[in-house]
Amino acid sequence: MAIALSGxxxxxxxxxxxxxxxxxxxxxxxxxxxxxxxxxxxxxxxxDEAATQLAPHGAEVSIKIDGDEVTTTVTAPPLPLLLGLRPAGTAYAVLEPGALTE
Structure with missing residues (x-):
């Protein structure tokens, strides 16, 4: 019974x-x-501010602008019991006409 309950x-x-x-x-x-x-x-x-507010606590945010393409990746810290699984999300966009890049 104890083994079954712990399982x-x-x-x-x-x-x-x-x-x-x-x-x-x-x-x-x-x-x-x-x-x-x-x-x-x-x-x-x-x-950067929006990604930090919306992402899970402690997530890493990466925004890359290459030509007219924007790639954003948000990677959350590893979760317990899931052997270091790091949930992540990636999104792509195209720069709007007249948008300034830094």
Whole structure:
């Protein structure tokens, strides 16, 4: 009975961690999309701020502008029980005409 109960508790913890990973991935994707849109408009400072506010706590934000393309990647810190899985989201946008790049 004790072994079965500990197995159930472990599986419950694993399932909750997996749900947390899905939520963190969705937050990272939303943050990356918002930042890409703002960066494409030429507002890099607000893009960094928006990504930091929308991303999971402790996430790394990367905004790259190459020619007329904007690539934004948000990577969350590793989750417990999921062997270092780092939820991430990436978004792409095209610079709007007249947008200034820094």
């Amino acid at each position: 159930v508790v472990f599986m419950l913890a694993l399932c909750l961690s997996a749900i947390g990973a899905v939520i963190a991935t969705m937050q990272a994707t939303d943050a990356a999309a918002a930042a890409a849109r703002l960066a494409a408009r030429g507002d890099r400072a607000r893009a």
